[in-house]
Amino acid sequence: MSHSAANLLRVEQVVKRFGGFRALDGVSFHLDPGEVLGLVGPNGSGKTTCINVISGLYPPDGGAVMFEGRPIGGMPMHMLARRGINRTFQSPKPFLSLTVRENVEIAAAYGHGPGRAAPDLRALLASLELDGLAERAAGDLNSAQQKTLDLARALATAPRLLLVDELAAGLNPAELLRMAERLRALAADGMALLVVEHLMGFIDRVTDRVIVMNAGKEIFEGTLATATRDPEVIRVFLGGAHG
């Protein structure tokens, strides 16, 4: 087996069209266990679409998504969850009328596939500071708490690959710092993370390397420090992107 086939996630020349618009136009990257990859780029560059395709919300229109060496493109979400892929949502979508505890219980009961240890839900809620809210309806939580619950729901399935879509937006500086530490700790335990975020400070603190996207294409891959010196990246972020 070549090294490339052993990657946890391989995204190869993935294309996603919406009508005539190519939201993803041949994107390729890979991710290994314990690695944190940042996905940055202007609005509409295809970051969230990329997460949506990997997590099974949309089937890709071209290319391949490989997880643990097997193609997963177009597989339904619940099967991906059981295989070990999970995600958070840019606008969190908890089960509002159910309690916080029930929200994570469902995910642990159904999304937790064979071959992975079930997480201790009590400890999980405590680690995310949701333990005091366990019996409250998710609809009673504020938006930052709902985002954290969304993360808890994803983590309750004990994923091997976690896709994080703008988790940091709306958090205060102290919460941001704690969230960054949490994500690093997950990676230290061997989880692979793909992080979409606009806050560069957060990206800098969390990621090992970044991919910069523009108009559905990857324009840079490397560390964030090098990205900020890349002329193409500077052009895209500071204007003239559509010129």
Place this chain on the structure above:
Amino acid sequence: MKLRVGDAVLAAAVVALMAVLPSVYSNELLLFNFVMFLTLSQGLNILYGFTGYLPFGYVGFFGAGAYGFAIAVMNYGAGPLPAMLIAAAAAVILALVLMPLLRLSGAYFAIASLAAAQAVYQVISNPALEQVTKGPYGVSLTGVFAPRLSYYVAVGIMAGTFALVVWLRNSRFGLALQAIREDTVSAGMAGVSVVRFRTVAWLLSALVAGLVGGVFAWHISVFYPDTAFDVGISIFATVFTLFGGATTLTGPLLGVAILYGVYNAIGITVPQYFQLIYGTLIVGLVMFLPNGLVSLLTRRGIRVP
């Protein structure tokens, strides 16, 4: 599964009450109708309360059950109990045929299910099918008429339906259905097979209506397509469920007790006052208690069975 005791106690109490009432109260048809709506509103609760799909055409499954029973008895000489199985099968088969409706949601689903029920009604009542269904002329099943036995079978079906709702309220499966109701995408990401789970709820809900339709045919033994496919049955089951509060066991029970009680007290003698009271109650409910009567308690954090 952590069973909330209140659920089981309430279900058992209502079943026991309906089982002993015929020995102290002589209007058995009225009692039968109560049992019928107590069961139908819980059957609708399985679908609406747990998955969020509101089937205005719920009566279609009821009618399919009634005619499944009638056809088995009339055309194949089946006894009432085998005919009940045919009633159940007819409703479940109809639900399987109508599964594409689940691709719709909200009002579109509600209207499409109503249209589907009407389509079945048109087929059953078609004079060209007189040999099979007796068309618009109605069926007579006096050969199997057994009001007392059929009443107790209806109570049995009610008990089974209550048990199903209690199970849904206390099981992971029921929780997963509620997750689907809240958000299909998050439910999928929580590992819930959305399509498969809501299909199960759909079929269970249809099964309940089919069994009730079958036992209805058995109990009254003479009826017409307009009786078995009366949209009023859908409306009653829906309003009773929403009035009391879906997803609970108590809500639909309260809805039937209050609204069907009012209907039987004055709905036939002074229908204009009934319509007035009924309309006022429903408008008031929609405006002030959209989650039903039980929300008076649940929004204060009180758990309702």
